[in-house]
Amino acid sequence: MTGRWRPTPALARAVVVAALAVVMSVIGAAPAVMVLGAPFILLACFGLLHRPDSEPVISAVLDHRWLHEGQGTTSRLAIRDGEDVEHVARLMAQTPYVALHPSTGLAAGLADALPTIEIGPRRWGRRVLGEELVCLTTPWAGYRWGPVRLPGDSLRVLPHTRRFDSRTDTPRPVGLVGVNRSPRLGAGVEFADIRPFRPGDRLRRISWRVSVRSRELHVTTSPAEEDSGVLLVVDALGDHGRSSGLDGTASSLDQGVRAAAAVAEHHIRTGDRVGLRIVGGDGGLLGYGAGRRHLRSVFDLLAGVRAGELPDGIESRLQLRVTGGSVVFVFSPMLGQTIVTATASLVQRGLPVVVVDTLPPGVSPRVPDGVDPRLADLAWRMRKLERDQVLAGLAALGCPVIAWRGAGTLDDVLRRLSRRRSVPQVVTR
């Protein structure tokens, strides 16, 4: 971004006052006036002598472009050909859900320590920072360059995940290698049973104490440890409630995205395979995967979630593409018929499904202009009654519905699902 050097009003004032003083002292034969003008003659000379001939090029650079909510980064100025610059002032426009330090977005300093602005995004998503105005000044404030506009930089803000940790195994581990106890026996470390030795058993599995006592070789068995498939379904059909960023109130989409991110991080850390499906908005589908790189992809997809209705054609035939043996977490306020139907069909297939209710308590809809608030309130209450019926119906089908509470939210539910897996079930196909 370039501009042009212009004399400052301060230089103009110094030149005019100095000239006036010289002229008046000569015309009026008043040496006292020269006393008044002498400092201004020097100021004008110094200002003019620092006439710049460079063409500075300014750019603002962010230290980090990928951040989690609540983390911070620094916006730094880079000035090329700035040898004539003594002072730099910058003003960054305010951006929704982005905290600035200094809070006014104003920073200034001498050229040897260029002013920086600290940036702290308070909500997940793609954030484009506000436009910036930058002004450079030469020594003795003789010339000014700008203010010139710098376009706002963009940030990818990933959801906050700190508050979730579960100590319970994931149900249905049917993968290869993981940390969840499988229903079948294998080469795990936890004790399962003691049984007589069979050909093919490993010698190190022999329980010598039991073998001596029973005068017959016995071996200890343990459950295999396998990974699970976890599918996260995020309902982006609407965003209910008001979002005030990380420290304030959370909307339904905030709750859903943050909870999904926390669950994804937890399961990927424990070695499970995690898939993600966004229902609504721009949509999004991420296949099952594991590892840090996959977690980054999950976060990236979650950061791009936007609320919006499904296209008409898709709405009636929504497929969540769940593979058998997966655990499904549905993060939804359960206010859309499409997501309710899709969830119910998964439950009827016999899949372990957990609905995480993301509707914030006490939320009320925005009343459009020209609509009677009492009418809107009545409609909302009726909608909530319908929703309560839907949640009760899902619970009756065997699908737990829980509110997101952070760490330990899913422990009890997962434990019950794990227990249920050994019970024979009737599956509707």
Add this chain to the structure above:
Amino acid sequence: MSLLARETRARLLLRAVLLVAPVLAVLAARPEDVPNGWFLALTLVLSVGFAAMPESALGTMCLGVVVFWWMLAAGDGVPVGAVPAALLLLAAHVSSVLLSYGPSKLPVGPALSGRWLRRAAGVAVAAPLVWLVAVAVDGQPEPPGVWVSGLVCAVVVCIVAAIAVTVREDEA
């Protein structure tokens, strides 16, 4: 009023200097030369404008009015009051420079203030020096063309001093 309430203390102090310094510079003339009320009121009005808008032409007009008054009041004399008047005008100018480095919400940084204080102190030395020279030559018969020669000398001295200071700053 609400604009003033949002100003930092340092900026308010600088605006106060802008408001008061030109008026005091006018009053620094000899007591018998205290200007008429209308002239003082004009200076005050201009200094109020200067304090409110430090980058406007009102500042130049305000300082110009003070210089004009001193031409009328001092005549061919060299009153000692010219030195404090010069310092007051310089203080007003430097205050306005410090206020005009950015938007009105920009706080005045200590590094910049310190730098300008040092500069102002260096430049201010010119006022007593010129006053001493004026006192030294006061009452002596004026050779023909002395004012023109003096003007040329002053300009040359300023340029030489400016070059010297610039070189020093670059070396530093």
